[in-house]
Structures are given as C-alpha cells and as structure tokens.
Amino acid sequence: MLSSLPLFLVASIVSHAFANPTPPAPRGLSINLQRRIVSRSVDDLGAWAKSHREGLMAKYGGSPSSKTRRSTGTNLLTNQGADSSFFGSIALGTPAVSFNVVLDTGSADLWVAGNTCTKGCSTVATFNPSGSSTYKNSSTPFQITYGSGSAAGALASDTVQMAGFSVASQVFAVCDVVNNVLTDPVSGLLGLGFKGIASSGATPFWQTLATGSTWDSPLMAFQLTRFVNQSNTQSLEAGGSFTMGFVNNSLFTGDIEYINIPSEAANSYWILPITAITVQGNSISPGTGRETFAAIDTGTTLVGGPAQEIASIYAQIPGSSLGTGQFEGYYLYPCDTSVTVALSFGGRSWTVSPADFQVQQVSRGTCLGGFFALTTGDSAPSWIVGDTFLKNVYSVFRFNPASIGFASLSDASLAMNGNVDLQAPSATIGSVSAAATAGTSGLKPNSATPLDLRASSLIFTIAATLIWVVQSNL
Numbered sequence: 001m002l003s004s005l006p007l008f009l010v011a012s013i014v015s016h017a018f019a020n021p022t023p024p025a026p027r028g029l030s031i032n033l034q035r036r037i038v039s040r041s042v043d044d045l046g047a048w049a050k051s052h053r054e055g056l057m058a059k060y061g062g063s064p065s066s067k068t069r070r071s072t073g074t075n076l077l078t079n080q081g082a083d084s085s086f087f088g089s090i091a092l093g094t095p096a097v098s099f100n101v102v103l104d105t106g107s108a109d110l111w112v113a114g115n116t117c118t119k120g121c122s123t124v125a126t127f128n129p130s131g132s133s134t135y136k137n138s139s140t141p142f143q144i145t146y147g148s149g150s151a152a153g154a155l156a157s158d159t160v161q162m163a164g165f166s167v168a169s170q171v172f173a174v175c176d177v178v179n180n181v182l183t184d185p186v187s188g189l190l191g192l193g194f195k196g197i198a199s200s201g202a203t204p205f206w207q208t209l210a211t212g213s214t215w216d217s218p219l220m221a222f223q224l225t226r227f228v229n230q231s232n233t234q235s236l237e238a239g240g241s242f243t244m245g246f247v248n249n250s251l252f253t254g255d256i257e258y259i260n261i262p263s264e265a266a267n268s269y270w271i272l273p274i275t276a277i278t279v280q281g282n283s284i285s286p287g288t289g290r291e292t293f294a295a296i297d298t299g300t301t302l303v304g305g306p307a308q309e310i311a312s313i314y315a316q317i318p319g320s321s322l323g324t325g326q327f328e329g330y331y332l333y334p335c336d337t338s339v340t341v342a343l344s345f346g347g348r349s350w351t352v353s354p355a356d357f358q359v360q361q362v363s364r365g366t367c368l369g370g371f372f373a374l375t376t377g378d379s380a381p382s383w384i385v386g387d388t389f390l391k392n393v394y395s396v397f398r399f400n401p402a403s404i405g406f407a408s409l410s411d412a413s414l415a416m417n418g419n420v421d422l423q424a425p426s427a428t429i430g431s432v433s434a435a436a437t438a439g440t441s442g443l444k445p446n447s448a449t450p451l452d453l454r455a456s457s458l459i460f461t462i463a464a465t466l467i468w469v470v471q472s473n474l
C-alpha cells in the first residue's frame with residue numbers, strides 16, 4: 001500500500017541526453033559474477049556440460065571453432081530504488097577489481113569514476129589506475145552529458161571482465177567529474193548500444209565479444225524484476241539477470257518473437273518501430289514513419305514518447321491531467337484506476353502491468369503515470385521504451401541478424417517480482433571462460449558516429465530527472 005511508504009519517495013525518471021559532440025549517458029544495471037558451489041540446477045549443469053565439451057574439442061582441435069573459445073555467461077542484477085535502475089558488475093584491470101555499473105542498452109560507452117574524482121563520487125567505489133599493470137592512459141578527453149547530469153574524464157584502456165568474458169585493451173573512460181549521476185554503490189555505466197553512438201569512438205565491450213565469436217549465440221538478454229508496487233522494498237533488491245551468448249530457457253515461456261532493427265537505424269541504438277498501442281483496450285496511434293521508432297533502453301526507467309501520442313494515451317484515462325513544475329511532460333491520474341497499456345512492434349502485443357504504469361503516488365489519490373512526453377533530436381528515436389515496459393517481458397538484444405526479441409516471462413521469473421526475501425547480489429570477480437582483444441583503432445572520438453546522429457546531436461534530451469517527492473499529504 002502506498003500509504004505505508006516512507007516519507008520520501010523516489011520517483012526516478014530516467015533519461016538520456018545527447019549533446020554534441022559527446023553523447024549519451026544513462027543509467028543501468030549492475031552485474032555480478034557469482035560462483036555457485038553447491039546445488040547446481042539442470043541449467044547450470046547443461047551449461048557446464050556444453051562448455052566442458054566444447055573446451056575439450058577446442059583444446060584437441062576437434063572443433064570447427066578451435067581458434068576461438070565460445071562461451072556463455074550470466075550476471076545477476078540488482079534492482080535499485082524500487083525499479084529506478086538495474087545494475088550489474090564488471091571487473092577492471094590487473095589484478096581485477098570489481099565495480100557496479102548500470103547496464104544501458106541506450107548508450108555505447110563504458111565509464112567509471114576514477115580515484116582522482118573530485119566531484120560527485122565521494123560515496124562510490126573508484127578505480128585506481130596505478131593499481132593496474134595493464135592500464136594505459138590515452139590522454140584523450142572524454143565527456144558525456146545526460147538530461148540531469150554529466151561525467152567527464154580521460155579515455156584509457158585496460159582489461160575488462162564480465163560474466164566470465166574478458167576483453168583486453170578495452171577503451172573506457174576514467175572520470176574525475178561526475179554530476180548527478182552516481183548513486184552508491186554504482187561506480188559507472190556500461191553502454192550496450194552499438195559503436196555508432198559511442199562518444200569515445202571505441203568498439204563497445206559487448207560488440208567486441210559479439211564480433212569476435214566468443215559467444216555461443218550472438219545475443220544478450222535481460223530479465224528485470226518488479227518491486228515498484230511492493231511496500232517494504234529495500235533500496236537494493238534482486239534485479240533479475242543479464243546473459244551474454246545465450247538465452248536462459250528457464251526465464252521465459254513460448255517463443256521469442258524477434259523483430260528486425262530497421263536498416264536506416266542500424267549501428268546506433270537498439271531500435272524497433274512501434275506499430276500498435278492500446279490503452280484500456282482502445283487503439284492509439286503510435287505516429288507515422290520514423291516517428292514510430294523506439295529505442296529499447298534498459299537504462300531508462302520509464303517510457304517516453306511524442307507529446308501528441310502520450311496525450312492520446314492519457315485521453316483514455318478519465319481524471320488524468322498534465323503535470324506542471326517538476327512534473328512537466330508527465331501525467332497524473334487517479335491511483336485507483338488500473339491502467340493497461342500494450343505495445344506491439346510488428347507482431348504480438350505486449351502488455352505493461354498496471355503495477356508498472358503506476359510509478360508513484362504524488363498526493364492523496366493521485367499517481368504519476370509511467371508514460372511521459374519528451375522531445376528528441378530529429379534523427380534520434382521519438383520513443384524511449386525503458387524498464388516500465390521491459391519488466392514485463394524477457395528481452396533479447398541480438399547482434400546478428402540485428403533484431404530485438406521479446407518473450408513472455410516464466411513462472412520462475414515472475415516469482416522474483418516483489419520477493420524481498422531474495423538477496424541482492426554483490427559485485428564479484430568470476431573466472432574467465434572466454435577472452436578477446438579489442439581492436440586497436442578505437443581512439444578517434446566520434447569517428448564512427450553516423451552523420452544523421454551527429455546532426456541530431458543537440459538535443460536528445462530524454463529526461464534524466466530524479467524527483468524526490470515529499471509525501472506531505474498522505
């Protein structure tokens with residue numbers, strides 16, 4: 001019940017802002033490498049058996065992929081601030097040190113706060129370059145801007161590990177000024193978008209693995225938990241999982257429906273066109289042409305879209321009204337209305353739970369809705385589909401063929417929602433099962449940014465706002 005929530009409620013509304021010539025910055029998930037000692041599930045055993053067999057075949061030359069060791073990996077996620085963001089962990093340097101990072105499919109740079117950080121990092125763990133024998137400073141300045149903050153520092157390269165994968169000479173940024181971005185225990189952000197939007201110009205960690213044939217299957221997948229409607233939610237809860245190189249069949253049911261990324265949107269964000277929207281069973285127009293393009297973004301908390309279409313959604317909700325002040329662009333509606341919105345991307349219709357639509361009570365009987373109006377740059381996607389939607393599906397980000405897949409959550413996934421008895425994972429360093437080396441040509445900032453995205457540079461403000469609502473009125 002909302003009335004039993006603490007005095008201060010966090011309604012985190014995500015956003016990304018893109019300013020030229022430095023792009024995105026979002027929010028994410030963190031990862032965690034855990035070694036399980038006892039009680040292997042059938043899945044774990046299957047994964048072990050597969051990797052054991054393929055490892056042996058590679059060692060003895062019996063495998064067609066004997067030069068590259070293929071593998072899979074899972075990171076357990078943490079749900080921070082009642083679904084405000086989802087983070088996992090990576091390990092940096094030699095010897096490896098682990099850090100929590102937001103996992104963000106809506107940007108493509110990796111950055112962490114450095115130990116010389118002078119602003120905005122006082123409460124978070126920071127990376128110490130002098131502690132790593134493989135660290136190289138490229139002396140190239142780096143900056144990223146968000147709707148509500150920014151991070152700046154210098155590009156460097158070092159070994160990066162996650163979920164059992166290791167990439168040598170990965171370019172990332174060590175930041176010394178971080179404004180309004182990091183909340184303890186998160187130290188940075190891992191971009192999982194395509195190289196074309198990397199402000200560093202470097203090939204993203206995941207893309208090196210995808211192109212280097214280190215993965216069994218060329219894809220990554222997310223299962224995200226819901227705690228937003230749970231009254232006794234702690235600031236950190238079990239967040240679900242992020243996998244690389246495979247989909248975990250225990251976490252979804254039925255088929256995964258893959259929809260191809262439009263060719264004109266290649267090498268940028270993970271984009272799909274929204275082809276249909278229904279609210280309370282009634283159809284709403286998603287717009288036309290490029291206006292229907294949506295970035296599928298794990299680093300954004302809510303769902304943003306064009307003002308006209310968002311207004312059409314709330315027109316179906318009696319008693320709703322446009323917010324003002326801090327809530328500009330947002331809508332308020334009667335908390336006792338159960339709102340069901342469904343989105344389709346060319347195939348099935350995927351329903352957003354009324355529990356996710358209801359972000360937060362803001363005054364007696366009045367709640368903040370999870371869909372809000374925003375304006376993006378001309379060539380950036382008009383819609384940003386974040387965790388409000390993604391908590392309702394198993395989502396797969398497939399490199400080749402470039403597509404995004406959704407499937408229904410399994411009972412095992414659903415059982416994690418609101419389960420405060422589950423432990424949030426802690427950042428750990430796993431053992432490496434497959435390794436790759438990043439390309440060496442990575443240090444030309446923006447060299448790979450598609451022209452149309454660069455042109456749009458100015459204003460992809462998707463709104464990164466952290467709103468603290470004082471519940472004076474309950």
Ligand SMILES: *[C@@H]1O[C@H](CO)[C@@H](O)[C@H](O)[C@H]1NC(C)=O
Pocket residue numbers: 041043044047074248249250251412
């Ligand atoms: C797949 O998901 C199940 C259910 O959460 C989990 O127990 C299992 O360890 C996962 N398998 C792998 C290989 O990550």
Ligand SMILES: *[C@@H]1O[C@H](CO)[C@@H](O)[C@H](O)[C@H]1NC(C)=O
Pocket residue numbers: 114129137138139140154174
């Ligand atoms: C990297 O090089 C830049 C430019 O020379 C410098 O400002 C920065 O302090 C260096 N960073 C580290 C961690 O050595």
Ligand SMILES: *[C@@H]1O[C@H](CO)[C@@H](O)[C@H](O)[C@H]1NC(C)=O
Pocket residue numbers: 001229230231353354355418
């Ligand atoms: C949260 O929402 C889910 C899905 O609608 C529902 O099953 C669950 O009962 C809700 N939990 C609470 C505590 O209201």
